[in-house]
Amino acid sequence: MIIDIHTHFWRKGYISNAFHMVTAKEWAGKEPGRNPEMILPKIEEGLVDPDGKLFIENMDRAGADVSFIMAGDFGIHWSGEEPAIPLEEQLRSYGELQKRFSGRIYAFAFVDPRRKGAVELFERAIKEWGLKGCGEFTCKDITVADDVSQPLIRKCAELGVPVLVHIRATAGTEEKGDFSAGNIGHPQHLEKALHKYPDLRFIMAHVGYPIWWERAIYLASKYSNCYLDISNWNQDMEDPDGLIPKLACMRDMVGADHICFGTDQSSGKRFCGENSILSQWVRFIKGLPEMAKERGYVFTKEEIDLILGGTAQKLFNL
Numbered sequence: 001m002i003i004d005i006h007t008h009f010w011r012k013g014y015i016s017n018a019f020h021m022v023t024a025k026e027w028a029g030k031e032p033g034r035n036p037e038m039i040l041p042k043i044e045e046g047l048v049d050p051d052g053k054l055f056i057e058n059m060d061r062a063g064a065d066v067s068f069i070m071a072g073d074f075g076i077h078w079s080g081e082e083p084a085i086p087l088e089e090q091l092r093s094y095g096e097l098q099k100r101f102s103g104r105i106y107a108f109a110f111v112d113p114r115r116k117g118a119v120e121l122f123e124r125a126i127k128e129w130g131l132k133g134c135g136e137f138t139c140k141d142i143t144v145a146d147d148v149s150q151p152l153i154r155k156c157a158e159l160g161v162p163v164l165v166h167i168r169a170t171a172g173t174e175e176k177g178d179f180s181a182g183n184i185g186h187p188q189h190l191e192k193a194l195h196k197y198p199d200l201r202f203i204m205a206h207v208g209y210p211i212w213w214e215r216a217i218y219l220a221s222k223y224s225n226c227y228l229d230i231s232n233w234n235q236d237m238e239d240p241d242g243l244i245p246k247l248a249c250m251r252d253m254v255g256a257d258h259i260c261f262g263t264d265q266s267s268g269k270r271f272c273g274e275n276s277i278l279s280q281w282v283r284f285i286k287g288l289p290e291m292a293k294e295r296g297y298v299f300t301k302e303e304i305d306l307i308l309g310g311t312a313q314k315l316f317n318l
């Protein structure tokens with residue numbers, strides 16, 4: 001079974017314009033004569049998938065059986081502006097998507113802990129709409145360990161649902177070059193939560209890619225409630241000599257039974273179909289035993305089965 005534990009699914013109005021504007025400015029800066037206002041509508045157009053058709057076709061093409069959709073709250077606390085479709089409506093419709101593609105799509109809920117009624121909304125998403133966990137926990141300026149986040153995390157512990165946390169230098173902080181614990185994507189913040197909630201399962205998304213991977217793996221090795229999501233590491237597929245030893249180290253330190261396949265794949269025509277990294281990443285992981293052998297490492301077929309889906313299957317009782 002192939003399970004992609006980390007994807008994103010967007011419809012029109014899910015992300016605020018102010019959030020997209022950051023990307024638009026970046027793109028506009030790449031070529032003279034472009035302005036962000038020209039680019040803004042194109043960004044959303046490439047991301048949206050109204051009925052999920054492209055998304056499912058993309059899974060089929062790659063042979064992926066199941067995808068977990070991570071919610072995002074890029075509204076008022078991130079971008080200073082709410083999205084056209086309120087977060088509550090987004091979470092409710094993820095529940096509907098789960099029902100429509102029963103057994104193929106599952107979704108997580110995420111609400112910025114500073115939102116009024118955050119815990120109540122999150123609880124509704126889990127109990128009423130059937131969402132499966134908390135994630136992607138990513139905020140612009142608070143971490144999973146901050147006091148303000150604790151009511152939400154305690155609720156996850158109470159409901160027994162896992163929390164997927166973004167652990168890599170977030171766009172914006174990367175450029176500033178702050179790779180210390182002052183960076184909100186630093187693994188150290190997750191360690192505090194792992195320590196505080198030993199019975200709550202945390203999924204460490206991106207395993208500190210690309211700079212904190214040693215720290216990330218080391219701390220994950222100390223906590224049996226910590227699982228790895230290897231999304232974003234696909235960005236190093238072109239460099240198997242560099243990537244394979246790191247994957248082998250993750251397996252040695254944390255165990256294949258704590259590693260989950262993930263892509264961070266977004267919906268929409270810009271990311272699905274020919275442009276999708278899902279198929280390539282699946283092929284890469286499937287080919288690991290052979291590629292690793294050529295480089296002096298060993299991956300067994302059993303380990304690959306666990307990474308591609310077995311671990312997640314057990315984690316979510318599928």
Ligand SMILES: [Zn+2]
Pocket residue numbers: 136138166167205206
């Ligand atoms: Zn992330």
